[in-house]
Amino acid sequence: MPNNRTTSASGSSRRHGYFWVEAGVLLVFWFLMSGKFDPVHIGLGLTAVGIVMGLQHRLPIGPRDKADQSLMAHSFRFPLYLPWLAVQMIKATWQVAVIVVSPRINIDPCLVEFRSIQQHSVAHVTLGNSITLTPGTLTLQIDGDRYRVHALTSRNADDLLEGAIPSHVSRLFGGSGEGAVCEGRKFKHEEEA
Amino acid sequence: MSLVQDIVAASLIVAGLLIMLVGSLGILRLPDFFTRTHAASKVDTTGIIFLLAGLAVFEGPTQAMGKLLITIAVIMLANPVAVHALARAAWNYGERPWSNGDDSGGRKSK
Numbered sequence: 001m002p003n004n005r006t007t008s009a010s011g012s013s014r015r016h017g018y019f020w021v022e023a024g025v026l027l028v029f030w031f032l033m034s035g036k037f038d039p040v041h042i043g044l045g046l047t048a049v050g051i052v053m054g055l056q057h058r059l060p061i062g063p064r065d066k067a068d069q070s071l072m073a074h075s076f077r078f079p080l081y082l083p084w085l086a087v088q089m090i091k092a093t094w095q096v097a098v099i100v101v102s103p104r105i106n107i108d109p110c111l112v113e114f115r116s117i118q119q120h121s122v123a124h125v126t127l128g129n130s131i132t133l134t135p136g137t138l139t140l141q142i143d144g145d146r147y148r149v150h151a152l153t154s155r156n157a158d159d160l161l162e163g164a165i166p167s168h169v170s171r172l173f174g175g176s177g178e179g180a181v182c183e184g185r186k187f188k189h190e191e192e193a
Numbered sequence: 194m195s196l197v198q199d200i201v202a203a204s205l206i207v208a209g210l211l212i213m214l215v216g217s218l219g220i221l222r223l224p225d226f227f228t229r230t231h232a233a234s235k236v237d238t239t240g241i242i243f244l245l246a247g248l249a250v251f252e253g254p255t256q257a258m259g260k261l262l263i264t265i266a267v268i269m270l271a272n273p274v275a276v277h278a279l280a281r282a283a284w285n286y287g288e289r290p291w292s293n294g295d296d297s298g299g300r301k302s303k
Contacts, residue, residue, distance in 0.1 A: 107228060108293050
């Protein structure tokens with residue numbers, strides 16, 4: 001986990017270049033949203049971008065170490081992730097709909113714990129989100145690389161532990177997908193020591 | 194504005210509303226906090242996305258459609274984070290999941 005952010009000379013100069021990239025992206029986004037190019041709107045846009053850039057240097061975002069650079073290099077794959085996620089969400093909705101509409105609610109909730117090796121903390125966030133939106137699973141806690149997940153049925157828990165989703169996220173961020181699920185176990189909360 | 198466009202838009206919006214109805218039903222029928230969160234998170238997110246997609250089709254290729262598509266992407270990324278924050282808060286507070294043969298409705302003392 002990249003916690004020790006350094007402010008070395010090379011780090012700040014790379015940071016400096018990134019400042020203009022970010023300001024440019026924000027300004028383009030402003031024009032996309034406003035769609036107007038008269039002096040008033042351009043002035044408002046420049047002011048808004050100025051205020052945001054003045055405030056954002058406090059936020060720990062932007063490439064500051066190797067892991068962050070690798071994240072930036074893989075960010076172009078992110079739009080590919082959304083359609084995959086959309087398909088998972090429709091499946092998940094269908095499953096919950098079938099459970100809710102059937103006369104007798106047929107669920108068997110259990111908990112799942114596992115460790116997942118991912119390249120970057122953003123990959124962990126993405127995996128947590130993906131688990132929440134995929135069929136029958138809900139991320140309860142992420143502690144470093146340890147996950148605790150609530151599963152609606154025993155079958156959903158088994159599907160998660162098979163590891164298709166964690167390794168998909170791992171590959172999305174340039175990982176090998178190896179170790180995406182390890183030390184996995186499924187249990188009922190009464191059995192917890 | 195063609196007829197096909199209207200039909201597709203209306204179908205998506207009606208589908209979104211039905212999905213959200215199912216989500217509400219789930220919140221009422223499921224036994225405990227965590228299972229209800231399953232209904233509230235996945236189902237409502239999908240419902241809103243269907244609704245917004247319907248509006249985007251209704252708009253056609255305009256600037257408003259672009260804004261709606263960006264809204265959809267933001268909801269897909271932000272909703273699960275909010276749901277996770279709720280679920281984690283409940284877990285840390287001492288809420289424990291309901292399981293089959295448990296009559297307490299998931300309410301366990303700390």
